[in-house]
């Protein structure tokens with residue numbers, strides 16, 4: 001018998017995909033705690049979603065703040081059954097051109113933040129069960145020139161998620177699922193100002209997703225947990241084939257980058273015409 005939805009936390013939900021995922025969870029009947037490093041954005045999102053929606057300023061790099069969010073939702077909703085690690089940052093360019101604090105920020109938010117959220121959620125879900133959904137990226141499955149450190153942080157998030165899922169099963173814990181959703185480029189604030197950034201070209205080389213398409217994919221994974229879901233599925237297949245033959249895949253990357261640049265230029269021209 002299905003239990004009714006309980007408490008849910010979404011990180012980085014002050015804007016972009018996270019805000020839409022928080023709305024999805026409210027619609028599915030969860031008591032939602034909207035969190036973001038930008039406390040004001042978290043408050044605005046929560047207020048817009050309804051009077052019962054909670055909010056908190058949470059920096060996912062800080063495990064004390066993450067644990068406090070976990071304890072708060074468990075106390076308010078009685079039980080935590082869903083945790084969405086969505087917070088993420090992207091800075092483009094070759095790793096050697098990035099400042100050390102920029103490289104560190106991406107690794108800490110995207111990888112350590114996912115570790116912190118997952119560990120906090122597991123502690124609350126043991127015995128009662130639950131689902132941890134990690135928003136990763138196609139960049140977690142394949143090389144991404146122009147986004148090397150971002151890709152490293154997302155590969156770390158996938159490696160950690162799948163290894164921890166295996167650890168749960170080895171420990172006989174079957175009531176907790178971990179799912180990773182790996183979207184192609186999404187038209188959110190993360191990409192809005194990158195039409196003129198050649199280092200972001202690969203994000204524009206496949207199917208630039210509307211956030212609603214990713215929300216749909218997440219809804220399906222919430223109904224049926226899966227370790228890895230690439231969105232769209234054909235891009236997942238494409239990057240996995242390229243990974244299986246790395247020399248071939250690396251040779252094909254310049255073509256994909258050139259395609260991404262063409263799409264960027266087209267979109268830039270269109271937005272200039274609109275004024």
Ligand SMILES: NC(=O)c1ccc[n+]([C@@H]2O[C@H](COP(=O)([O-])OP(=O)(O)OC[C@H]3O[C@@H](n4cnc5c(N)ncnc54)[C@H](O)[C@@H]3O)[C@@H](O)[C@H]2O)c1
Pocket residue numbers: 011012013014015016017018035036037038041058059060061085086087088089109135136137138182183184185186187188189190191203
């Ligand atoms: N936009 C894309 O093309 C794309 C593609 C694949 C995956 N993703 C992933 O989707 C997720 C959501 O991205 P988005 O496109 O909505 O980006 P976004 O930049 O619009 O939103 C990211 C949110 O994370 C918050 N955040 C940043 N640092 C934080 C921290 N230390 N602690 C807590 N919150 C923090 C920001 O304040 C922001 O509200 C990210 O994990 C991103 O890597 C994005």
